[in-house]
Amino acid sequence: MKIAVIGIGAVGSVIARELKMLDYDTVLFGRQPKSGFTISEAGEEHSYPYRIETMDAYQGGSFDVVFVAVKATALRGISQTFHHLINEETEVILCENGMGYEHYFDRPVPAVVYISGQKKNDRIEHFQDATLLIEDTSRPNIDRLITALDKHPETQLEIKKSEDFERIRYEKLLINLGINSVTALSKNTSKIFELESVAQLTRAILEEGVAIVNSEREIVSPEFVDRAMAIYKNYNPEMGTSMYYDVMADVKTEYAYIQKHLHDRKGPLETPVLDVIVTLLEAYQYKRGY
Ligand SMILES: NC(=O)c1ccc[n+]([C@@H]2O[C@H](COP(=O)([O-])OP(=O)(O)OC[C@H]3O[C@@H](n4cnc5c(N)ncnc54)[C@H](OP(=O)(O)O)[C@@H]3O)[C@@H](O)[C@H]2O)c1
Numbered sequence: 001m002k003i004a005v006i007g008i009g010a011v012g013s014v015i016a017r018e019l020k021m022l023d024y025d026t027v028l029f030g031r032q033p034k035s036g037f038t039i040s041e042a043g044e045e046h047s048y049p050y051r052i053e054t055m056d057a058y059q060g061g062s063f064d065v066v067f068v069a070v071k072a073t074a075l076r077g078i079s080q081t082f083h084h085l086i087n088e089e090t091e092v093i094l095c096e097n098g099m100g101y102e103h104y105f106d107r108p109v110p111a112v113v114y115i116s117g118q119k120k121n122d123r124i125e126h127f128q129d130a131t132l133l134i135e136d137t138s139r140p141n142i143d144r145l146i147t148a149l150d151k152h153p154e155t156q157l158e159i160k161k162s163e164d165f166e167r168i169r170y171e172k173l174l175i176n177l178g179i180n181s182v183t184a185l186s187k188n189t190s191k192i193f194e195l196e197s198v199a200q201l202t203r204a205i206l207e208e209g210v211a212i213v214n215s216e217r218e219i220v221s222p223e224f225v226d227r228a229m230a231i232y233k234n235y236n237p238e239m240g241t242s243m244y245y246d247v248m249a250d251v252k253t254e255y256a257y258i259q260k261h262l263h264d265r266k267g268p269l270e271t272p273v274l275d276v277i278v279t280l281l282e283a284y285q286y287k288r289g290y
Helices: 010-019 072-081 140-151 165-186 190-194 196-213 224-234 242-248 259-263 272-285
Strands: 002-006 025-029 037-041 044-048 065-068 091-094 108-110 112-120 123-135 158-162
Touching: 002 010, 010 025, 010 037, 010 044, 010 065, 010 112, 010 123, 065 140, 091 140, 108 123, 112 165, 123 165, 140 158, 158 165, 165 190, 165 196, 165 224, 165 242, 165 259, 165 272, 190 196, 190 224, 196 224, 196 259, 196 272, 259 272
Parallel strands: 002 025, 002 065, 037 123, 065 091, 091 108, 123 158
Antiparallel strands: 037 044, 112 123
């Protein structure tokens, strides 16, 4: 079996490292060719001498499974340039936060990503987890890969199928909606949840988000708002979010696939808080590109 990993950043490097332990032909793709990458974990640093190549220079034929682990903002570009890596049976696992990018791909397999890390220059810090959750549907290539991962308990990567995937994916979107909005716009870490005013604002964002998600039928329980608030309050106060780090680095954010994705689906619902959040994030994005 041939596997590709596109995007060797915080998420992709962990996926790549684990897949390289299997007896498959796994090829890594980045924006620039490199001779390897370094992951630091629990205070220890390890370098992996796995070659990273660019997609445009690759002439080795197509893959059975492709993991795409770039920011959602890069997905459209990838979908337009990776045709030589796929064939009619290729299963493309999308490892991004957010929603609304699947239609760029012919056979997308969206995953809810439980891999926590951060890329800092050329070093990747892996904080915790190495799990991808996907819908419980038969997919021949991914199913073979899951069996192979199960037979190799030394690999940390888990690809789990969930019968309740739709709800879990929306809950992840809502978690990102709440915390990414307030940390990015305040340029501050999770310590802001110590402020009652921030907690109230976040609760209001979540309530509007849940109302949008449930506008046609109940997908997420309204009680989820309490659960999300409890999750935020348990975060390490120094922890940022991907949107917070993007704003601090002055680069474009994934807002089009999180806040704007939900806002575009609000229909006749009144969403005064989300309206303001989306306007401010759009203003931030303005001239930085979408
Ligand atoms: N980090 C987390 O803890 C976490 C947790 C859950 C979900 N996620 C989601 O996972 C996705 C990936 O996030 P991440 O944190 O891994 O981002 P990241 O660290 O920035 O990694 C993205 C990687 O993709 C590469 N890339 C960009 N465009 C490319 C292209 N055209 N071809 C090949 N490689 C390309 C980047 O290269 P350059 O470095 O050269 O730009 C970078 O190495 C996001 O949707 C994020 O929201 C992240």
